[in-house]
Amino acid sequence: MYPDFSYFFHDVFGTEPDNWTAVFKTFGFFLFCAFIASGYILNRELRRKEREGKLSPIKVVPNKKGNSRLKEVIINGLIAAFLGYKVPFVIQNFDAFKADPASILFSAGGNILLGIIVGAAFGALLYYQSRNEQVPTEPYNIMPHNKLGDILTVAAIFGIIGAKTFSVLENLPAFFEDPAGVFFSGSGLNVLGGFIVAAFAVAWYTRKLGMPFAHIADAAAPAIITGYAVGRLGCQFSGDGDWGKINDLPVPDWFFLPDWAWSYSYPNNVSKQGVKMPDCDYTYCWELIPGAWPTPIYEVSMLAIIFAILWFLRKRVDIPGFLFFLYFLLYGIMRFLIEFVRVNDKYEILSMNYSQAQYISILFWFIGIGGMVYLYRKSKLTKNLA
Numbered sequence: 414m415y416p417d418f419s420y421f422f423h424d425v426f427g428t429e430p431d432n433w434t435a436v437f438k439t440f441g442f443f444l445f446c447a448f449i450a451s452g453y454i455l456n457r458e459l460r461r462k463e464r465e466g467k468l469s470p471i472k473v474v475p476n477k478k479g480n481s482r483l484k485e486v487i488i489n490g491l492i493a494a495f496l497g498y499k500v501p502f503v504i505q506n507f508d509a510f511k512a513d514p515a516s517i518l519f520s521a522g523g524n525i526l527l528g529i530i531v532g533a534a535f536g537a538l539l540y541y542q543s544r545n546e547q548v549p550t551e552p553y554n555i556m557p558h559n560k561l562g563d564i565l566t567v568a569a570i571f572g573i574i575g576a577k578t579f580s581v582l583e584n585l586p587a588f589f590e591d592p593a594g595v596f597f598s599g600s601g602l603n604v605l606g607g608f609i610v611a612a613f614a615v616a617w618y619t620r621k622l623g624m625p626f627a628h629i630a631d632a633a634a635p636a637i638i639t640g641y642a643v644g645r646l647g648c649q650f651s652g653d654g655d656w657g658k659i660n661d662l663p664v665p666d667w668f669f670l671p672d673w674a675w676s677y678s679y680p681n682n683v684s685k686q687g688v689k690m691p692d693c694d695y696t697y698c699w700e701l702i703p704g705a706w707p708t709p710i711y712e713v714s715m716l717a718i719i720f721a722i723l724w725f726l727r728k729r730v731d732i733p734g735f736l737f738f739l740y741f742l743l744y745g746i747m748r749f750l751i752e753f754v755r756v757n758d759k760y761e762i763l764s765m766n767y768s769q770a771q772y773i774s775i776l777f778w779f780i781g782i783g784g785m786v787y788l789y790r791k792s793k794l795t796k797n798l799a
Contacts, residue, residue, distance in 0.1 A: 414650060414651065414652040414679050414680055414681045414682055414683075415439045415650050415651065415681070416438070416439060416651050416652065416681060416682065416683035416696075416697045417434070417435040417436070417437055417438050417439055417683075418434040418435070418437040418438075418439065418442070419431055419432050419433075419434045419435040420681055420695075420697070421439070422434055430695045430696070430697075431695055431696050435696075436510060438651070438683075439647060439650050439651040439683070440647040440648065440650075440651040440653055440683065441647075442647070443643055443644055443646055443647025443650065443651075444644055444647055446643050446647075447639075447640040447641070447643040447644040447647070448565060448569060448640060450639045450640055450643050451565070451636040451637065451639055451640030451643075452561060452565050452636070454635055454636035454639050455561060455564070455565075455632055455633055455636035456558055456561050458631075458632035458633075458635065458636065458727070459557050459558040459561065459629075459632050460558050461632075462557075462628050462631075462632060463556055463557065463558065467625075467628050467733075468556075468557045468624070468625070468628055468629075470554035470555065470556055470557075471554065471555050471556070471557060471559075471560065471622055471623055471624065472552055472553075472554055472623070473552060473553055473554070473555055474552045475551070475552070475553075483540075485539070485543075486536050486539045486540050486543065487536065489535065489536065489539055490532045490533070490535055490536025490539070491532060493531050493532045493534075493535035493536070494528045494529065494531060494532025494533075494535075495528065495532075496528075496531065497524070497527045497528040497529075497530065497531025497532060498523035498524055498525060498527065498528030498531075499517075499523050499528075501523070501524045501527060502517065502522045502523045502524065503517055506522070557622075557624055557629070560622060560624075563618070564615060564618065564619065564629075567611075567614050567615055567618045568611045568614065568615050569611075570614075571610045571611045571613075571614035571615075572607040572608070572610065572611035572614075573607065574610060575606040575607045575608070575609055575610025575611060576606050576607030576610075577606075578606055578610070579606020579607070579609075579769075580606065582606075582769070608637065608641075609773075615629070615633070616630075625733065626734075627733035627734035627737070628733050628734075630734055630736075630737035631727070631733065631734060631735070631736040631737050633737070634723050634736050634737050634739070634740040635720055635723045635724050635727065637740065638716050638719050638720045638723065638740070638744075639720060641716055642712075642713050642716040642717060642720070645709045645712045645713050645716070646709065646713060648709040649707065649709035649710055649713075651682070651683045652679040652680075652681065652682025652683050652684060653682070653683050653684055654682070654684035654686060655708065655709055655755075656677070656679060656701070656705040656706065656707060656708055656709070656755075656756070657705050657706025657707070657708040657754040657755050657756065658705060658706060658754055658755070658756055659701070659703055659704070659705050660675065660676040660703070660704060660705055660706045660754075661676070661703040661704075662675075662676070664676075673704075673707065674707060674710055676703065676704035676705065676706065676707075677701075677704045677705065677707040678700040678701045678702060678703075678704040678705075679700055679701050679704070679705070680699075680700040681695070681697045681698065681699070681700070682697065682699055682700065682701070683697060684699075685697060685699045686699055686701065687699040687700045687701040687702060688700065688701075688702050705756075706754045706755075708751055708754060708755050711751060711754075712747070712751055715747045715750075715751070716747070719740070719743045719744065719747065722739075722743065723736055723739065723740060723743075726739070732788050732789060732792045733788070734784065734788050735784075735785055735788050735789070737784075738780065738781045738782075738783075738784030738785045738788065739781060739785060740781070741777045741778075741780045741781030741784065742777065742778060742781025742782060742785070743781075744774075744777060745773075745774040745775070745776075745777030745778045745780075745781060746774070746778070748770055748771075748773075748774045748777075749770075749771050749774035749775065749778075752767070752768050752770050752771045752774070755768070755770075757769070757770060760772070
C-alpha cells in the first residue's frame with residue numbers, strides 16, 4: 414500500500430521511501446481527485462439542464478456600497494498572511510510535516526512577523542490592482558454552471574467539517590483525551606457526516622442564489638457518487654483503517670476474484686495498525702495478520718452500480734428531485750449492507766444493535782422512499798390539474 418507518494422515511487426522506481434515526496438499523502442491526493450471528478454460530472458449535468466431550459470440564468474446585483482472588492486482583498490490578504498506565517502515553520506519542521514501535515518499546519522507554530530509582512534504586501538498589491546478594474550454597476554446574468562467553483566468550495570469546507578465532526582462523535586473517548594489532536598488529525602473522516610452537512614450547506618447556498626435546489630440536487634447525485642467512489646479508492650490505497658473485520662476464512666471455490674479481494678493485509682498502511690513487517694525500517698511498516706475484508710473495494714464496486722443506475726435514469730425521469738431521493742435510497746442500502754463486515758462501534762436502540770452509519774442508512778431509506786413517493790404524487794396531481 415501507499416501511505417504517501419514515496420512508497421509508490423519505491424515500488425515503481427526503486428527509490429527509498431520517506432523522502433521529500435512523502436509530503437504528498439495518498440489519501441489527500443485521492444480526495445483532491447474526488448473533487449475534480451465530482452466537479453466534472455456536476456458541471457456536465459448543470460450545462461445539460463441549462464440547455465434543456467430547466468435551469469435559468471442567475472441575476473447578479475452589484476454591491477452598491479463598493480465593499481465587495483475590499484472583502485476579497487482582506488480574505489486573500491489573510492490567506493497570504495497564513496502562508497507567510499506557516500511556510501518557514503513547515504520548512505524548519507519538514508520531517509514532522511511529511512509524517513503528519515495536518516498537525517504542523519494546525520499547530521500554533523509560525524513566524525508572526527513574516528506573516529504580517531506577506532499578508533499586508535499581498536493585500537496592498539491586490540488593492541492597487543483593483544483600483545484600475547472596471548466593476549459592473551448594473552445588474553447582469555450568469556449561468557448556474559458559472560457558480561460551480563463556489564458550490565464545490567462550500568461543499569468541500571462543510572463536508573470536511575461534517576465528516577470530522579461525525580468521526581469525533583464515533584470515538585468520543587479518544588477525543589476527550591486529546592481534543593485538538595483528534596479533530597485536527599489528517600485521518601478519520603466520516604463520509605456520511607460529510608455528506609449530510611455539505612448537503613445542507615449547498616442547499617442553503619443555492620437557495621440564496623435563487624437556483625432551484627431540486628434540479629441542482631439531481632445534477633449532484635451522480636457527481637456525489639463519483640467523488641465518493643474516488644475517495645474510497647484513497648482509503649484502499651493508503652490503508653487508512655477503513656477496512657473491514659478480520660477475515661481469516663479460506664478463499665471459497667466459488668470466489669472468482671483475486672485472493673486479495675477476499676482478505677487483504679494492507680502492508681505499509683498509513684494507520685500503523687497490525688504487526689511490524691520483518692526487515693522494514695521505514696515510517697510505515699505495519700500490516701494486518703491475518704488480513705481483513707477489503708471493504709473499500711466492495712464499496713467502489715457497488716457505487717459504480719449506483720452511478721450507472723442514476724446516469725441511465727437522469728434523462729428518463731422528468732420529476733425534479735426524484736433522482737436525488739433515489740440516491741438516498743440506493744446509497745442507504747449499500748452502506749447498511751457494507752457495515753456488517755466493517756469495524757465500527759455498535760449502539761443498541763429499540764432492540765436494534767447497529768452502527769451509527771447503519772442507523773443513518775435506515776433514515777436514508779425513509780427519506781429516499783418518502784421523497785420519491787411525495788414527488789411522484791405531486792407530479793401526478795400537477796398533470797391532472799393541467
